[in-house]
Amino acid sequence: MGILEVKGVNKRFGGLQALGDVNLNIQENTVHAIIGPNGAGKSTLLNVLVGKLIPDSGSVLFNGQSVLGRKPHEINQMGISRVFQTPEIFGDLSVIENVMIPCFAKRDGAYRLHAFESVGAEDSIVAQAETMLADVGMLEKRDMHAGSLSRGDKRRLEMAMCLVQEPKLLLLDEPTAGMARADTNNTIDLLKEIKAKRDITMVIIEHDMHVVFSLAQRITVLAQGSPLVEETPENIKGHPKVREAYLGEAQV
Amino acid sequence: MDAIIIQILNGLDKGSAYALIALGLTLIFGTLGVVNFAHGALFMIGAFCAVTMQKLLTLSTQTIDPEKVDFLGKPLVVDTPYVVNWFGPETGAAIIDWAVPLAILLAIPVMILIGFVMERGLIKHFYKRAHADQILVTFGLAIVLQEIIKYFYGANPIPSPAPAVFRGSLDFGVWIGFEANQIIYPYWRLVYFAFSAVIIGGVFAFLQFTTFGMVVRAGMADRETVGILGIDIDKRFTLMFGLAAAVAGVAGVMYVPILSPNYNMGMDFLVLSFVVVVVGGMGSLPGAVLAGFLLGILQSFASMNEIKSLIPGIDQIIIYLVAIIILLTRPRGLMGRKGVMEG
Amino acid sequence: MSKSTYSRRRVLKSGALSGAALAMPTIFTASSASAFTNEPTGDTVTFGFNVPQTGAYAEEGLDELRAQELAVEHINGIGDGGMLNTFSSKALDGTGLMGKRVTFVTGDTQTKSDVARATAQSMIQKDGVIMINGGSSSGVAVAVQGLCQEAGIIFMAGLTHSNDTTGKDRKANGFRHFFNAYMSGAALAPVLGNAYGADRRAYHLTADYTWGWTQEESIVASTEALGWTTTNKVMTPVGAGDFSSYIAPVLNSGADVLILNHYGADMVNSLTQAVQFGLRDKQVNGKTFEIVVPLYSELMAAGAGANIQGVYGSMNWNWQLQDAGTQAFVRSFGEKFGFPPSNAAHTCYVQTLLYADAVARAGSFNPCAVAEALEDLEFDGMGNGPTTYRGADHQCFKDVLVMKGAESPTSAYDTLEIVEITPRAQVEYDPEHPMFTGGALGECNPGA
């Protein structure tokens, strides 16, 4: 049994079949990439996984529990974190505050009226956040305004915010979209580093084959809303069905 | 039955006033992304254009009539308007009588000018600022405009009658088979309704069928892209602001026979028109018009005795009650787009 | 501590530490330097003129202010003396008040009870006023009257027409010269009966707040006593602006008279719109449809323009009266400002003089002495003929004017004409009349 099981998920938007009978089984502690041409249903699938969309039929089980119908914050509290295409951070807050918020969320749950404690007095939270920042090499920027960071740093910060929660599953939505080659490579290194340091399952939705083949242990190819193939990277490269799906899309 | 028809007619009329103001407000918000709290003041200035027109037309020569005395026992000073001197008593009086409709000729250039000056001189600098700042600065401007009008015209309402031919009312009920006097409707309100329909239709046609309108609509949807195409969108937006000011202004001019203008009238309309705009959906022109008529008609129904006796005071809160219900059932108002002013 | 007395203006010896005052503020309530609140000590005495200067009643308030300024000039001996020449009491001689020059401070009530109370407070606490006068709404009058009662100074009400001011909300420190809703009804009804007959059906539109309700109650009672029937009483929101949805059903209701219990901008708009609906051109029940506005003011007449022609209403006073007092006042006001005074201006002018006169006769600024000098005072020469300040409720009783919109006014100032001067006997009532019960004057409070 995998950590995340998607069984028979269907989703229609009007006349369009966005997802058709999707079955996925993601094994614990692997990096699993979902690829596919534009309009294959990757984003729809991701939105189903994080509770933003409810499928017409089928089930999504995380550690044996259904995630369907739960709000994003509940799904996060179950142990699923998400990295967005463009980094979503708290731009008005300082870097360290950005990382402290997920620490509080992990310790105190979705809501707690801790109005009379002082943030500065939360030593363990501060220490936790600082360790995390050190991990991603941003400790010297701890007091900077997060909104003024470079794009690469924003990505790092977002990763740090997700990782500090020690999620069981990390969803990455095109983490290198729009990045220059150098930044992409940095991100790949960062992800590799993260993976090397801890037990974590990652699901990457990605366009860039370079990223996919650098990181993934399993790859699912999605086409027209349905999984075409699920294989190891080596076997995907020469797969005829994949070539067919990607014809003219990208050089594999 | 007749009571219901009466209230639908009244509602259409109230609604057309709301719709006109909300339309201008939405034009400004939709094109420029600015929340304009001075829009009520523009409506008020329009109304005072009518007052000014009256004053201009009754500019007078003063002669002393030794036969009569004033309240202090001094010889009475008699005013004779120039237009009477020039065109004779008959024509002169007729011209003065038509002061309110004639005021539109004054209001359009004046309002466009005020719109230009406002946009170039003030609003322009607030495109990138927070909505709260826009609200504060335009609110400050509204107070200033209002006080300027008060300084020159005083705080009293000023009677501004419609031309004599439009006084009295149409016995509408007789046409559709009711007895006389059951459903009556003032001529001027019919004029106002028709006028609003023309203006609203005109604005929509302008946006729909002219290239200018198309560019502006594109700009409303995606300002940056239009900018990239090398179109000077800013200039068009300035014109748009002038247009919105003119719409508010003429709405004000035509409203004065219904509501004697005073310097404070803009504030009364401001809150109401914001409710209308939001119920319609921020940034949606059809939504603004639809919501204007909807709220106007519902308000009229709520003032019926039969309904008031069931729920006392319902006519005082109906607009707000409807706004709450609509916003709770339709998150972005009747026709609002996602993500507009939700942050 | 002792009684609930107002303990401002305790004078500390200059050497005393403020710290002691902070720690034990009540120590000083025992010692008393002055006998009553804001006892004038220098060579001046200060009046507070609290009128609306912004908002819908600003013009009325500013006219009150002009009259008050004029009254102060006359008390101080500047100008022609105005009504001091015709006033039956000769205690004021144009040399100030008890050897002191009268000065005044002004405030803006914005016609809001809260704000009016704040400006009144500031006049009492900061400027040390001994009397407050002015205002253009009953809500404000009642609120400020209550404050003056608690603070221990005299309140001379301005324009306030609700029965409550000297009815259920009457106060020992408060006095009203202006007439009230009951008097309007009592004065109007006979004139309406003569003009429109005893068989009429009335439809009421009433502003939905306390003044509107007392106005409606009064006029309903007096017209029904005349034999009229009341077909409908409809409340309208204050500041509704567009009254069309209330006016439209009137014709259909079988009523042949519309009574607009509205004031200010509401009245201007409802009357304008009713005329626009053509109500007055209609025939109902075989009679011409009529409109009545129980309370008129110059402000409203000016705002409604030609629409008031032939419409009956009542007023406290009008500059067209021919008595000597009126003429003296109109002359001195007109010479100074260039137009005749409004009835709001008149009542404030008279109130200021009456207060000063009472001080002079009592020989003291102590509010209790002043109140005593005002109670049951009989006077004449202030317009309105012989007048009594009734001690039981602090309401003035005098002739009331029934007015009608002039058919062909010669200037902006004679748009209303006097139809009848209703003699005072006809508008008098018992202090415990049911419309006026529910409150008590209490005892005069000198503060301190």
Place this chain on the structure above:
Amino acid sequence: MLKLDRKDTLLLVIVALMTLAAPIILNPFPTGSALAQFNAGYPDLMQRFVIYGIFAIGFNILFGLTGYLSFGHAAFLGVGSYSAVWMFKLLSMNVLPAIVFSVIIAGLFAVVIGYVSLRRSGIYFSILTLAFAQMSFNMAYSVLTPITNGETGLQLTLNDPRILDGARAATGLPVTNLFGFEMRSTAHLDIAGWGFDFSVGYYLSAVIMLLAFYLSMRIFRSPFGLMLRAIKSNQNRLSYTGLNARPYTLAAFVISGMYAGLAGGLLAAMDPLAGAERMQWTASGEVVLMTILGGAGTLIGPVLGAGFIKYFENIFSKINDSILHQWFSFMPDGIEDFLVTLVHPFIGKGWHLTLGLLFMAVVIFLPGGLVEGGQRIGRLFRRNKAGDTASPATTPAE
């Protein structure tokens, strides 16, 4: 002891000193002088400064931290006032139960209105709160007159039951007090021409304001405050971080509603009258203006804004032409009249004009409100002193 860092402690101490010395600071001009017109150190106005300060501090907890712009907060102030006056009428003239009761009732109102309104965000939220407040105002003014006494405002009468204090002899209305200390009792101090008033009511309000200020400081610096700022910054990220924004915003809404109720209760405690106008949209707009004018999201800004607006309303509106003539009387007649004519439109009945112009000036030139103005002056001062180029980077104003 206060659990504040050094900077905050310093700010609190300064605010406390200023507040406690306000009767002296606000009366800088000798009583008889022409400039005495600008003195604001009389009890009623000082009370209004601190009470509206409380109102604005509370509003800022909602608006400054979460960015939710409520246009109906005056409703809670009004509800607080009505509750307090009813307590005076029914229970006791002691202000303590009245204030506690007004906070509780305003809090309950805020729970209901907040629960519904917070289902929407942005301008839709603003209009929902506006609608609720306008409904409350319209009803209070007319239909609910038996509870609110409508236009006149709810006030004490001689025949109120007042269970605890018992019925007094009908000599006059009783006075609000705190265990015998009457709110209106005032000690007056004259020193060499200067006059100062120290009133019990002011000091009670001032102490409560300081507590409210301290509490808001703690909220600003707490994890709860951090979450609220995160909501303003990026609500999407917040929910994907496992936090539920709704209870946080509701808590902020209720807390700020209770602050408004406290302010309303205190207003009634100082002067036992509650008018419906307190709930009108213009009153709600006023607290928005106070907060933005002073500096939204800053600790001290709202208090400054409240003082600024109340000062104008009470001092500028009272200046009239005869006072102007007095000021300029030292000038030759022609110039005197000219100056009076020049200033005339801006004072007395024209005080709104001055206020409107100042709003515009502040927003145009000081986007961060008065606090930013203070910071700029401070920076200028420091730069001159140090002679170096201080970092021009704008730090979030605190």
